[in-house]
Amino acid sequence: MEDLKMAMNEHMDLMADLVQKFTAELRTGFQPAYDNFIGFFHAIDWKEPWLIGLLSFHFALLLVTFLSRKHINFQMCLFLLALSGVYLAETINKFLGSNWKKFAGQNYFDPRGLFLSVLWSGPLLLIAIIILLNTLFSLCRLLIKWKRAELRHRALLARNKQD
Structure with a gap:
């Protein structure tokens, strides 16, 4: 004890x-x-053309995500592309780290990939989360619509039975 x-x-x-x-x-x-x-x-030197292009790409992808919110199949393709981009981030980081002199003023691509994680994977994950939330809300709306149709159908059957 x-x-x-x-x-x-x-x-x-x-x-x-x-x-x-x-x-x-x-x-x-x-x-x-x-x-x-x-x-x-x-x-970070935010005036570098490739960084401006990267940020423009993410902004355009975000805009496409919002404009295509009612097209679930297209959004699933965007979702898979965004997650594929995150999956390939390590490979992209290695490639860009070995070729940074061709397009950048300094080497942003450390072996751990912090820079690429923040400026590449972060926005892609945010876009994927937005798509996922939109899909969940769409599924909820679809379930509500289906349940209402089912209740209307049951009420119609009950009314026909009484007649």
Whole structure:
């Protein structure tokens, strides 16, 4: 029984220590993350043509996503293309990392792929999430429409039975 009490006390001390560390991190706020983001943002030359093209591509893809919101089959193709782009990000990062002198002023393509993850995969994942949410809402609307038609059909059958 004494061993169980000691184990429980050790566990409670460990949990209290973890909670204390977590709350200390929360008290520091978002300032470190904000500082990292600002440093990342300022390290990029946003006037490079290929970056402008990449951002334009993502904007055009987002626009196509919103304009085609009622065409589920087309959106599923866009969804698969966006996820394929995310899947190929590592290969794209390696290729661009070895050829960056041909199109960029500096090498943005680190071995871990942070830059490409933020500026390539991030927007593609956001677009994929938008498509997924649109599909879910469309399915909900379709279910509601189907259920209403089913209820109307049952009411019609009940009315015909009474007559």
